[in-house]
Structure formats: C-alpha cells, structure tokens
Amino acid sequence: MSFDAEALQAELAEDRPPHGGPWSQLGAAVVAGAVGVAGLIGSVTLGLGRLTQPGPGLWPFVVCVVVTVLSIALALVGRHGTDTEKFSRASVQTAVAVLTLLIFAAVLPLIGFEIPSLLLTFVWLRFLGKESWVSSVAISVGTVAAFYVLFVLLLQIPLPRLI
Amino acid sequence: MDGFIDGFGVVLEPANLLYCLIGVVIGMLIGVLPGLGPAATIAILLPITYGVPPVSAIIMLAGIFYGAQYGGTITSVLLRLPGEASSVVTVFDGFALAKQGRAGTALGIAAIGSFIGGTVSIIGLTLVAPVVAGVALDFGPPEYAALSLFGVLLVATVGNGGWLKAVIAAGVGLLLATVGRDTFTGASRFTFDSLNLADGIDFVPIAMGLFGLGEILYNLEERHHKLQTPAAVANVWPSRADLRQARGAIGRGSVIGFVLGVLPGGGATLSSLVAYAVEKRRSKQPERFGRGAVEGVAAPETANNAAATSSFIPLLTLGIPANATMALMFGALLIQGIPPGPQLVSEHPDLFWGVINSMYLGNILLLIMSIPLVGLFVKILKVRPAVLAPITVLITLLGVYTVANQVFDIFLVIVFGVLGYLMKKLGFEPGPLVLAFVLGSVMETAVRQSLLIFGGNPAGFFTRPISGTVLVALIIVLALPAVRALVRRQKERV
Numbered sequence: 001m002s003f004d005a006e007a008l009q010a011e012l013a014e015d016r017p018p019h020g021g022p023w024s025q026l027g028a029a030v031v032a033g034a035v036g037v038a039g040l041i042g043s044v045t046l047g048l049g050r051l052t053q054p055g056p057g058l059w060p061f062v063v064c065v066v067v068t069v070l071s072i073a074l075a076l077v078g079r080h081g082t083d084t085e086k087f088s089r090a091s092v093q094t095a096v097a098v099l100t101l102l103i104f105a106a107v108l109p110l111i112g113f114e115i116p117s118l119l120l121t122f123v124w125l126r127f128l129g130k131e132s133w134v135s136s137v138a139i140s141v142g143t144v145a146a147f148y149v150l151f152v153l154l155l156q157i158p159l160p161r162l163i
Numbered sequence: 164m165d166g167f168i169d170g171f172g173v174v175l176e177p178a179n180l181l182y183c184l185i186g187v188v189i190g191m192l193i194g195v196l197p198g199l200g201p202a203a204t205i206a207i208l209l210p211i212t213y214g215v216p217p218v219s220a221i222i223m224l225a226g227i228f229y230g231a232q233y234g235g236t237i238t239s240v241l242l243r244l245p246g247e248a249s250s251v252v253t254v255f256d257g258f259a260l261a262k263q264g265r266a267g268t269a270l271g272i273a274a275i276g277s278f279i280g281g282t283v284s285i286i287g288l289t290l291v292a293p294v295v296a297g298v299a300l301d302f303g304p305p306e307y308a309a310l311s312l313f314g315v316l317l318v319a320t321v322g323n324g325g326w327l328k329a330v331i332a333a334g335v336g337l338l339l340a341t342v343g344r345d346t347f348t349g350a351s352r353f354t355f356d357s358l359n360l361a362d363g364i365d366f367v368p369i370a371m372g373l374f375g376l377g378e379i380l381y382n383l384e385e386r387h388h389k390l391q392t393p394a395a396v397a398n399v400w401p402s403r404a405d406l407r408q409a410r411g412a413i414g415r416g417s418v419i420g421f422v423l424g425v426l427p428g429g430g431a432t433l434s435s436l437v438a439y440a441v442e443k444r445r446s447k448q449p450e451r452f453g454r455g456a457v458e459g460v461a462a463p464e465t466a467n468n469a470a471a472t473s474s475f476i477p478l479l480t481l482g483i484p485a486n487a488t489m490a491l492m493f494g495a496l497l498i499q500g501i502p503p504g505p506q507l508v509s510e511h512p513d514l515f516w517g518v519i520n521s522m523y524l525g526n527i528l529l530l531i532m533s534i535p536l537v538g539l540f541v542k543i544l545k546v547r548p549a550v551l552a553p554i555t556v557l558i559t560l561l562g563v564y565t566v567a568n569q570v571f572d573i574f575l576v577i578v579f580g581v582l583g584y585l586m587k588k589l590g591f592e593p594g595p596l597v598l599a600f601v602l603g604s605v606m607e608t609a610v611r612q613s614l615l616i617f618g619g620n621p622a623g624f625f626t627r628p629i630s631g632t633v634l635v636a637l638i639i640v641l642a643l644p645a646v647r648a649l650v651r652r653q654k655e656r657v
Contacts, residue, residue, distance in 0.1 A: 020588075020589070024589060025589075025590075027589075028328070028589040028590070028591070032331045032335070035335060035338070036334075039338055039353075042352075042353055046350060046352055047350075050619065051614055051619035051620070051621070052614070052615075052618060052619030053619075054347070054611050054614055055348065056345040056347070056348045056350035056352055057352075058611075059341060059607045059610065059611065060338055060341045060352065060353070063334050063337045063338050063341075064334075064338065066330070066334050067331055067334035067335065067338070070327055070330055070331050070334070071331060073327060074327045074328065074331065077327075078325065078327060078328075081325060081590065083325060083328075083590030084588065084589050084590045085587075085588045085589075085590075087588065088384070090383070090384035091384060091588075093383060093384070094380050094383050094384060094584065097380060097383055098380065098577065098580075098581055101376075101556070101560065101577045101580075102574075102577060104560060104573075105560070105570060105573040105574050105577060108564075108570060108573065109570050113561065117557055117561070120553065120556070120557065121553040121554070121557060124549075124552060124553035124556065125549065125550065125553055128383060128549070128552070128553075129547070129548075129549025129550065129552065129553070130549065131547075131549055131550065135550075139550060139553075140553070143553070143554055143557065147557065147561065151561065151565070155214070157565045158568060159561065159564065159565070
C-alpha cells in the first residue's frame, strides 16, 4: 500500500517492545526445525508405506519435510527480520501469570473451583493488573459469585466444587 | 427458493432472534474494546455452543463476527485507536473528521456504509452460494485436496508477517491434526501412549488456547496507548451532501469487499485497505484524503462489512474456511455434528438459509443500535484491560472444562495459550495454524484417497480439470511476488 498506512502502522506500533534481533529469529527457526525433525523420525517409525498404499506415517512425513526445509530457510534468510519482540521485564509477569494458571488447573479437581478462582482473579487484578486492594477484592468476589450463580445454579454444570 | 423463504421463518423464531441480538451486541462490544478480537471472542465462547441448537449457535457466532466490524469503527473515529485490524485505515479520515467536530458524520456514514455493504454482500451470498454448492457436489477427493491446499497456503501467504513463518505455522497445524488414531490403518500416531491423546487433540482447546488465552497473555505486556478523551459526538446524521459524496465509495466498497472476502486470505482487513486505496486513486482531489474525506471513511467501512459477510461463501459451499475466523465457524459446525460442505444446502437448509438470512436482520439491528448507543460504547471503553483479563481467563479455563469435564483440557488450553503467546512474540501468526489444523484431516483423507484413485501417481492431481486448475492457479499466485521482485530488480539494473 502506497499511502500513509505505513506511517500509521509505525505510530500504532510504537508501544511494541523493540524487536528481538537475530538470535530470537534463529531460536524460532531452531525450535520449528526441531519439531520438524522429531516429526520426521516419528513418521518413519510409524511406517511410510508406498504411494499406492500409503502408511500411517506418509502424510505427517510430507508435512514434516516442508516444516523442516522452511525452518532451515528461515534460519538462513530470516535473521534480519524485525517481526519478533524482545522479551522484557513484562515477560516475567507473563510467566508468573502462566504459573498461576497451572496452579489453578492442578488444585481445581482437589478443592473445587471457588477458592482457586477467587485467588486467580485476585492475583491477576492486584499484582498483574495493579488494581487497588479494595477493587481487587470486590471484583474477584463479585466475579466468582457471578460464576457460581451462572454455572452452578442456573446452568447446573458439574464443576468440581467446595460448596 | 423455498429454502430461502423458510430461512426467514427460522430467523424469526424468538430464540434465534435473541441469539442474533446477543451475537451482534457482543460483537460490537469486543469491536469497541481493543485487545480481544472477534477470533478470540468466538474461540472463548465455543463451549457455550455445545448447549445451544446448531442454527442458533452459528447465528450468534456470525453476529459476533460482523458486529465486530461495526464496533471497530467507533474507536477508530473517536480515539484514533482501531478496535480491529480491519478498521485501521478508517482512522485517517475518521479521526480527522472527529477533530473537525464531525465525529457524528463519520460514524453515521460508516454505519450506513456498513449496512449497505453488508446487505449487498448478503444478496450476493444468497444468489451465489447455492450455485457454487451445486457445482461442488461433483467434487471428489482430488478436488478437495487441491482446494484445501489452496486455502491453507493462500491464507498463510496473504496474511501479515513473513510467509515462511506462516507456512511453518500451517505445517505444525497439519501435524497436530494427525495426532490420534489414523482412520485408514487404525495405527496410533504421536499419542505418546497417552489415553487423553488417543482420539486426537480436540479443536476447542487449540482454538481457545491459541486465540483466546494466547491473546490475553500477549496483551498482559501492556502495549496499548493511553486512551485519549473521546471527541464529543453531536449530530450523528450525515447531511445530504455527505451522502452524495460517499455514494460512489459505498458502491465500489461493497463490490470490492464482496469479491475480496470470498478469496482465501482476503477478508475484511485487506478489502478495507484496497477500497481506501481505490477511492484515493479515483478522487480528483486526493489531497483531501487523510484530512477528513467522507469517502475515506465510507469505502473501508463498507468494504470490511461486505467482506466479513462474503467470506462465509467458501465455508458454507465448499467447506473451506477463507480465514481464521471462518476456521472457528468450521470448528463450531463440527462440534454440532454438521460437516460444512456442498451438501449443507440440501441436508441442512434450515441452517444454511437461517444463518444467511439472520445476517439481514443482524445488519438492521446493528444499524439501529450503532447510532444511538455510541455514547454507551464510549463509556465501556473506560473499563480497564486489567479488569477484563482475569474475567476472560476464568471464562476460558472453566469454559473448556465444561466441554468434557476433563482437567486435562484446562492444561491443554494453557499449553496452547503459551504457544500462542510465544508465536506472537516471535512473529508467527496463530491463524494459519488453526486453519490448517481444522482442514488437516479433510486434507489428509482427500490426498490419500486421491493417491488410491491415481494408482499412487501424484501427477494425477494435474490431470483432472478442476484440481489441475486450482493447483496451477495456486502456483501462479505463489510465484507472482517472486516474479515481480525479479522484474523490479532487472529494471533497477537498467
């Protein structure tokens, strides 16, 4: 597009963190290539069969050849790309967020959904979202109460629960 | 024709009216809110559709999709902040108009253009879809293999970002689709002896993880602008002079949107860009563009709505989704036990015509709501993303659990959520992956059946007229940018 879309895109993107540089590109290519190679080995083990009588591994084999070849190409030509984003201190927050989700999933079947849901929303509001204590407590209690009414009382979905 | 009329009967059932209304309201809301797009919203709401009759479910999801196109306009005009990618170009003239105190004019023109674009496109859909479906009934495995390859590769290469990464993502999607029991030989593939994976990976956790949770995690690293104070909206009705000026743009935008929406990878975003560029090129005073030209709002807003509607054609007639959101619709139909394809018109006419005709109604609802409710939507913008994030996360995690009452699915969503986040950080689009995953088993089955038909000779794909044409077209489309680059380099040398 020849009009000033690019200028606008640039302006809208100004809040994006700086791009990750050649290493992140290479890392992406290596991970994708590893998936491809692992898939290739897996497909061969499954058995390729023949074109007249394809085995279970033939189709994934073809797909993995494409993935592997393109990953190598990405490693070779993609190093100067600027479409990656640097991992910053904000990314640590994301890691913490994922951790809370994993804990949520782990304890849900043990103690029901109420307490984990309450803690999850509270932690996200207070610590990830920097909301005030009062509004964090109010919103998390309100959210869980609303979920309880909706899922348990109205829809009667068999969620694991305490009460 | 009977089906068409019966379709209105389906839409006018009170329950379906309600779902249509819910859909367009949710669509407008998320269109207004930056961050969650229509794909994420539809993904997060997939579990709800289990408990809803098929027609109502698809009517609601469709409403979310085209409703979002309306909503995205509001923030583009008032805040210079496109709620959706398809409203990015609307910012130029929309915000310029708002600065001149004519925000109402911009919103009014956009709403009218959207309505006309959407309606023209529905009429096109009504006329074209049954014909295409009729032709497609004769398609065999080779045609389906070629068409699904065409769909996946075109979406991957036309989308934003590098095509290498997009095709790799699509490849991973195809690979994920092979997990589970092979339907031909009964062998277990890539299940790592896990009972949870024995029947393959379900579409819902993949879509909810990559589009829903991935998007939320990505947005946690605040990258949104601080909101400006919205411009005041006074008179929403455009004057007659404005309408006369926008007339041509709305007409051309409808056609451009309809045509580009049908093509795989086209869709709302591309068509809004093209429609804007066409108006600017045609204009006798192109310098007005960017400084508050009414056509600059009318063209892209008309086109993105027309495209959102017409992108249903390949899905409903061929069973090939034209973009990521349509891949979600494909999944939603499969959840309901209805495989999308040419037989949809004859086997489920209530669904086919019900969904299409609901769009007429949905567009009228949107036109009625969008103008008086502008003030309300501006208020909604004040809801902080920090408050929305935990609520959407909880909906996602509990929602996916309710599908099969399995905690394993929650873990799957988290895994795919992290994958979606990492993909976005590293410049991979999750769209091609989900699309390829959805088409994966169709494609593999078609390819293997074709190989049996051709006696193991892959050249056979080129000997059948339709599959051959599709493949040649695909090669031309893929080679075109490379050829153009070569020519340009030659010219530079001379």
